[in-house]
Amino acid sequence: MGNLANVLIFTDMDGTLLDHHDYSFAPAIQTLEKLKNLHIPVIPNTSKTRAELMQLREALKLDGAFIVENGAAAYLPIDSLPKQPEDTELYGEFWCKAFSPPRTRWLKLLKAAETKFSGQFRYFATMTIEELMQSTGLNAESAKLAAQREFGEPIEWLGTSQQKHEFIEYLMGQGANPVEGGRYIHLVGECNKGAAMKWLKNQYHQQCPERTWQTIALGDGKNDIAMLEAADVAIRILSPTNSLPVIHHSEHLITSSLYGPSGWAECLERLLFNA
Numbered sequence: 001m002g003n004l005a006n007v008l009i010f011t012d013m014d015g016t017l018l019d020h021h022d023y024s025f026a027p028a029i030q031t032l033e034k035l036k037n038l039h040i041p042v043i044p045n046t047s048k049t050r051a052e053l054m055q056l057r058e059a060l061k062l063d064g065a066f067i068v069e070n071g072a073a074a075y076l077p078i079d080s081l082p083k084q085p086e087d088t089e090l091y092g093e094f095w096c097k098a099f100s101p102p103r104t105r106w107l108k109l110l111k112a113a114e115t116k117f118s119g120q121f122r123y124f125a126t127m128t129i130e131e132l133m134q135s136t137g138l139n140a141e142s143a144k145l146a147a148q149r150e151f152g153e154p155i156e157w158l159g160t161s162q163q164k165h166e167f168i169e170y171l172m173g174q175g176a177n178p179v180e181g182g183r184y185i186h187l188v189g190e191c192n193k194g195a196a197m198k199w200l201k202n203q204y205h206q207q208c209p210e211r212t213w214q215t216i217a218l219g220d221g222k223n224d225i226a227m228l229e230a231a232d233v234a235i236r237i238l239s240p241t242n243s244l245p246v247i248h249h250s251e252h253l254i255t256s257s258l259y260g261p262s263g264w265a266e267c268l269e270r271l272l273f274n275a
């Protein structure tokens, strides 16, 4: 790695910096501290909501920019920048750049679909916290934070697979972009973690054009592929549950030998500190 002062680290959360099973990041704490002392930004790039991430940032002692809901929006602390980045809106103590229409767009669409596909689906906005806990496996507090979506809407399918096919066709006909995940069908705009990362890197470039920023991205899943392929260094983190994401092109590809946060620390220590 070249000059460490020009490094930006973009990282997935679940299964990457956080343990897949118990969400612990203990094996990565020492490395996180080293990066903080060197002022190397660690930028979460996650499918989680802003509400979920606000809590996590505190636990991780991260106070910089972050990307939520699979690339739907980037948030930059206003006090970290000399001027407002273009095309952003003020949101509390952050500049927010949205890459997706707001959630309300999808909720209207789903409301309208309820007659045609009656009883065949339910979605987060229509579920109680108890139903959300049962559907997601989260505890009450986490389910409440996960419910506070701003851009996308997860849909739980209850009908047959033929009906699901018709439902997806119907949504596409309405101009939506349904993405089938493991557990849910996600309605979001055409955004991904890679495009949001590129936009954020460009903001660093605009603020400090004399520096040659280098991106390192870490992820363990399919929704990390666009981010890993767009990074200068791609680090794939071994998962106990899913196979490694398939990367078609990469400047520099590294694969961890350990799972989750242990693999996260293992790869960054070797890459940045020759450990």
Ligand SMILES: [Mg+2]
Residues within 6 Å of the ligand: 012, 013, 014, 015, 016, 219, 220, 221
């Ligand atoms: Mg993950």
